[in-house]
Amino acid sequence: MSETPLFQVENLHAGIEGEEILKGVNLTINRGEIHALMGPNGSGKSTLAYIVAGHPNYEVFEGRVLFKGENVLELGAEERAQLGMFLAFQYPTTIPGVSMANFLRLAVNSVRGEDDGEGGKKRIAPREFRRMLREKMKMLNIDESFATRYLNEGFSGGEKKRAEILQMAMLEPEFAIMDETDSGLDIDALHTVSEGVNKLYDNNMSMLLITHYQRLLNHIKPQFVHVLMDGRIVRSGGPELAEELEAKGYDWLKEVAGAAS
Numbered sequence: 001m002s003e004t005p006l007f008q009v010e011n012l013h014a015g016i017e018g019e020e021i022l023k024g025v026n027l028t029i030n031r032g033e034i035h036a037l038m039g040p041n042g043s044g045k046s047t048l049a050y051i052v053a054g055h056p057n058y059e060v061f062e063g064r065v066l067f068k069g070e071n072v073l074e075l076g077a078e079e080r081a082q083l084g085m086f087l088a089f090q091y092p093t094t095i096p097g098v099s100m101a102n103f104l105r106l107a108v109n110s111v112r113g114e115d116d117g118e119g120g121k122k123r124i125a126p127r128e129f130r131r132m133l134r135e136k137m138k139m140l141n142i143d144e145s146f147a148t149r150y151l152n153e154g155f156s157g158g159e160k161k162r163a164e165i166l167q168m169a170m171l172e173p174e175f176a177i178m179d180e181t182d183s184g185l186d187i188d189a190l191h192t193v194s195e196g197v198n199k200l201y202d203n204n205m206s207m208l209l210i211t212h213y214q215r216l217l218n219h220i221k222p223q224f225v226h227v228l229m230d231g232r233i234v235r236s237g238g239p240e241l242a243e244e245l246e247a248k249g250y251d252w253l254k255e256v257a258g259a260a261s
């Protein structure tokens, strides 16, 4: 018996300002899987992440993105999050005067949905929220003082990543896309990301991890690695593919991709 895949991209053609960037992307991620998406600069990796998140600047020309069998391209960003997808870009990077804890409470309530007006409130109770926040911060080795800091105000790159992982832990999504574009990810942030992701993975989160770094994949073990080039996935394989890319670069795949088209 085959189960509906958790996340599926089907023949996705999409781009920006009328220009096609993704030229027929197909990708299936099942429950309990971590997939890495690699590829040269400008190949369309972030474009894919933005489209899945529902960024308004991007256009879809053809194809579907299914989450638990439902075409999310027809849904607003909030509905996508309510279905169990984690969409980082949705959330502003800095909000002056809003503490980490308050921001997280708003985010948790937003994902849980509106009050139904009949007393069956889904909103998280303050005490339950505080308990959960303490538990998740402990799990991720985040200092308690972090909760009272203002969101992203003066956060270092590593602290921003930590905040993102904490947010993911609080929202308990079933699926997340992380775009690891930050070139300045130092060893500390690298450990934060990988430890956090591994713990959330143990808690049943599946994910698509966009990365340039083989070194990140030394800490997070994806079962599948895909290479996006010029808007198409030109090669998929296991973790050994990331090692091959590290050693050989992308040029050899350009020839493969060219020969195939």
Ligand SMILES: Nc1ncnc2c1ncn2[C@@H]1O[C@H](COP(=O)(O)OP(=O)(O)OP(=O)(O)O)[C@@H](O)[C@H]1O
Pocket (backbone or CB within 6 Å): 016, 017, 021, 039, 040, 041, 042, 043, 044, 045, 046, 047, 048, 181
């Ligand atoms: N707002 C925009 N207007 C015009 N072109 C854009 C815009 N955003 C992205 N592009 C183009 O789309 C292509 C794909 O960009 P994208 O950011 O998806 O690449 P990427 O694979 O994430 O690259 P990187 O590894 O550098 O993060 C690039 O050629 C880029 O210049």
Ligand SMILES: [Mg+2]
Pocket (backbone or CB within 6 Å): 045, 046, 047, 179, 181
């Ligand atoms: Mg990118």
